[in-house]
Amino acid sequence: MQKEQTNLKLLPILLGFFIMGFCDLVGISVTYAQSQFNWSETRAGFLPSMVFLWFFIVSIPAAIAMDKYGRKNLVSLGLLITLAATFIPIVSFNETTCYVTFILLGVGNTILQVSLNPLLTNIVHGEKLTSYITGGQFIKAISSFAGPLLVGYFSLQYGSWEKSFYVYTLITLISLIWLFFTRIEEGVNEKKTASFSKTIGLLKDRNILLSFLGILCIVGLDVGMNTITPKLLIERANLAKEAATYGSSWYFAARTIGTVFGVFLLSKFSEKAFFKINMTVVLFALVALVFAQNQSLILALVCIIAFGSSSIFAVIYTLAIKSQPSLTNEISGLMVTGVAGGAVIPPLMGFATDYIGSQQGAVGIIILCAIFLVYCSFKLNNSVVRQSDF
Numbered sequence: 001m002q003k004e005q006t007n008l009k010l011l012p013i014l015l016g017f018f019i020m021g022f023c024d025l026v027g028i029s030v031t032y033a034q035s036q037f038n039w040s041e042t043r044a045g046f047l048p049s050m051v052f053l054w055f056f057i058v059s060i061p062a063a064i065a066m067d068k069y070g071r072k073n074l075v076s077l078g079l080l081i082t083l084a085a086t087f088i089p090i091v092s093f094n095e096t097t098c099y100v101t102f103i104l105l106g107v108g109n110t111i112l113q114v115s116l117n118p119l120l121t122n123i124v125h126g127e128k129l130t131s132y133i134t135g136g137q138f139i140k141a142i143s144s145f146a147g148p149l150l151v152g153y154f155s156l157q158y159g160s161w162e163k164s165f166y167v168y169t170l171i172t173l174i175s176l177i178w179l180f181f182t183r184i185e186e187g188v189n190e191k192k193t194a195s196f197s198k199t200i201g202l203l204k205d206r207n208i209l210l211s212f213l214g215i216l217c218i219v220g221l222d223v224g225m226n227t228i229t230p231k232l233l234i235e236r237a238n239l240a241k242e243a244a245t246y247g248s249s250w251y252f253a254a255r256t257i258g259t260v261f262g263v264f265l266l267s268k269f270s271e272k273a274f275f276k277i278n279m280t281v282v283l284f285a286l287v288a289l290v291f292a293q294n295q296s297l298i299l300a301l302v303c304i305i306a307f308g309s310s311s312i313f314a315v316i317y318t319l320a321i322k323s324q325p326s327l328t329n330e331i332s333g334l335m336v337t338g339v340a341g342g343a344v345i346p347p348l349m350g351f352a353t354d355y356i357g358s359q360q361g362a363v364g365i366i367i368l369c370a371i372f373l374v375y376c377s378f379k380l381n382n383s384v385v386r387q388s389d390f
Helices: 002-037 049-071 071-091 095-120 128-158 160-180 196-204 206-235 246-265 271-290 293-307 312-323 327-354 360-379
Strands: none
Touching: 002 049, 002 071, 002 095, 002 128, 002 160, 002 206, 002 246, 049 071, 049 095, 049 196, 049 206, 049 327, 071 160, 071 360, 095 128, 095 196, 095 327, 128 160, 128 246, 128 312, 128 360, 196 206, 206 246, 206 293, 206 312, 206 327, 206 360, 246 293, 246 327, 271 312, 271 360, 327 360
């Protein structure tokens, strides 16, 4: 009976992970919006920044608010803001409302990223936590995978890709109502409310600093690959825009499969060993992508990169939480601040592409992210992981 109640409480939280995947819609949206509004590569690179900049600005204040108002309330606020974001394109869609939509989507998603994993810890504990967080990333990946398919369908059938927001609005509304009627015990918060200076002060811990920078790079890599895959297919394989956008679905399909395997492998091997092996493979695949010129090879390498990097966010996040479990809220806010990598990396990719004159510049920026992640996988503090680590 207790297990059934736990599973019922998990369901609305897991649906929250699905909504968390809405932010990945920005990758495919760049391709459509760039064509619709005649943007340059550099300007198009700033659309993801409209989403991910807020992870830098809002994450720590959200963590502080979570200490004061509770995790469930913060998740509900994130869903409410996401609902507003998805509803705007239904009412009006132009260049201005496009920016506003993704700004609100970024704010709502930031609050969800900060509060959803800590809320999960109120239901799931111990060694199961890494697997459940990875499972949440699997559900997020399903949402990300469905995004390009949904956008492509509405573009082809109705000539209006932004009509896909009808679906996103409905799902968000269901999630908000479901969570409202779900009772989750958060326990009594006996420690002092987190402060901005205390949260930032965690960066003095070398392990937390590496984890923060690792989150920044893995999100930058993920958003970068999401954005660049259709562009590589257009530039190198001469595919039409509608056909090339399905390259993002290949990426998210591989990432979804990768998270499934990640849940299994992380129950058998240490997080750090998993981190080392996967990121080394990803780095080699990215180097090969520099030279890939045909559609099949590009898609194969994209899938390898997606598969290998799919669970790295969950691994880094969990290692950080395990290092100081009593500071879960503060660490969560700090780690999610690192998701601002999705705001930093795409503009750099766009600038490098305009400067070089091809997508090779963008691939080079992503390779730099992967190099740091390999370094991070070897330098994270061994005391945080299990003794089975090598």
